[in-house]
Amino acid sequence: MESIKDLRAQIDKIDEEILRLLNERARIAKIIGEAKRKEGVHLHSPEREREVLERVIRLNKELYSEQIPSKAVAHIFREIMSMCLSLERNGGIRVAYLGPKATFTHQAALEYFGLSANYVMVNTIRDVFVEVETDRVDYGVVPVENTTEGVVNYTLDMFLEYNTKIVGEVVIPIKLNLLSTRLDLEGIRKVYSHGHALAQCRNWLEKNLPHATLIETESTAKACEIVLEQDDAAAIASEAAAYTYHLNILAQNIQDGSNNYTRFLVIGKREVKRTGKDKTSLLFAVKHQAGALYRALESFYVHGINLTKIESRPSKKKAWDYVFFADIEGHVEDEPVRKALSMLEDRTQMVKVLGSYPRALFEEG
Numbered sequence: 001m002e003s004i005k006d007l008r009a010q011i012d013k014i015d016e017e018i019l020r021l022l023n024e025r026a027r028i029a030k031i032i033g034e035a036k037r038k039e040g041v042h043l044h045s046p047e048r049e050r051e052v053l054e055r056v057i058r059l060n061k062e063l064y065s066e067q068i069p070s071k072a073v074a075h076i077f078r079e080i081m082s083m084c085l086s087l088e089r090n091g092g093i094r095v096a097y098l099g100p101k102a103t104f105t106h107q108a109a110l111e112y113f114g115l116s117a118n119y120v121m122v123n124t125i126r127d128v129f130v131e132v133e134t135d136r137v138d139y140g141v142v143p144v145e146n147t148t149e150g151v152v153n154y155t156l157d158m159f160l161e162y163n164t165k166i167v168g169e170v171v172i173p174i175k176l177n178l179l180s181t182r183l184d185l186e187g188i189r190k191v192y193s194h195g196h197a198l199a200q201c202r203n204w205l206e207k208n209l210p211h212a213t214l215i216e217t218e219s220t221a222k223a224c225e226i227v228l229e230q231d232d233a234a235a236i237a238s239e240a241a242a243y244t245y246h247l248n249i250l251a252q253n254i255q256d257g258s259n260n261y262t263r264f265l266v267i268g269k270r271e272v273k274r275t276g277k278d279k280t281s282l283l284f285a286v287k288h289q290a291g292a293l294y295r296a297l298e299s300f301y302v303h304g305i306n307l308t309k310i311e312s313r314p315s316k317k318k319a320w321d322y323v324f325f326a327d328i329e330g331h332v333e334d335e336p337v338r339k340a341l342s343m344l345e346d347r348t349q350m351v352k353v354l355g356s357y358p359r360a361l362f363e364e365g
């Protein structure tokens with residue numbers, strides 16, 4: 001077998017080659033950036049990024065039998081494109097997320113835009129929408145549903161108030177941990193976290209901390225900030241939050257469901273072109289009439305469109321009046337989707353398309 005020294009010398013050579021190729025790639029990306037500026041097109045191209053990611057994942061399978069896991073390949077190329085984009089556009093794109101630092105939304109934003117984007121931390125989901133609406137940022141990231149706890153109503157309601165579009169989605173696994181300045185469970189009287197996170201750990205809390213008072217906070221990271229100042233409390237948050245806030249991890253993976261994922265939406269102001277693996281989100285309202293919802297949904301059935309989700313929310317205009325949020329497979333540029341939406345318009349009181357966007361690259365995080 002070759003010596004470690006010789007093997008490391010080989011790695012050094014490969015690293016030089018990788019570095020040379022990265023610089024060459026960045027040089028070409030900068031030229032593309034100039035060309036796009038001249039043509040007046042957006043520097044950030046989510047459609048192209050998706051194409052790049054899908055291509056390298058496919059090549060990695062075909063040529064190298066996935067020696068490197070697909071997710072790792074996706075991470076590496078995500079970072080490469082994030083860096084190239086920040087060179088094309090001085091300072092990169094601006095992305096608002098529901099903070100403070102190390103929330104799961106922060107993690108989702110990093111996963112989608114990479115480390116070279118500029119992140120703006122805001123305190124509420126509404127603020128994310130406001131930042132996008134007032135052009136202070138290019139994009140925003142908000143949570144929309146969790147596999148254990150269901151939908152984040154607050155986010156859906158924001159689409160009734162703002163005209164922001166959905167331009168992408170990202171799903172990440174949610175692993176929850178009990179964090180504290182203490183070293184063990186003894187003496188923990190209060191547990192702080194976001195309502196969803198507390199609910200996702202119900203069984204564990206009942207078994208291990210049955211007498212603790214559960215206190216809701218705006219986010220899991222906010223809970224960490226509070227717990228830092230208290231010596232009889234713990235927070236439920238991510239592992240990243242433990243490092244960010246220098247808290248001890250007293251218990252790991254305390255969520256009740258082992259398949260715990262959260263879906264986040266990327267919101268912005270532009271429309272994303274068809275990629276062939278898209279989703280469309282919309283909202284609609286129907287009259288209080290027998291069969292009204294049935295007739296509305298028939299539009300999707302007739303045109304062979306798969307409905308991946310439907311939720312009802314109070315319209316907030318009148319008591320017992322509802323709007324429906326739906327996700328369907330396909331893009332508004334697809335003929336069957338176009339036809340289904342036109343039929344839906346004829347059969348409902350109101351239809352608002354919230355956006356067509358590429359489906360999450362990894363639907364189970």
Ligand SMILES: O=C(O)C(=O)C[C@]1(C(=O)O)C=C[C@@H](O)C=C1
Nearest residue numbers: 029032044045048049081084085
């Ligand atoms: O192909 C482009 O349009 C580029 O600007 C290059 C590139 C990349 O690094 O591959 C960078 C940013 C865009 O969002 C998409 C792709």
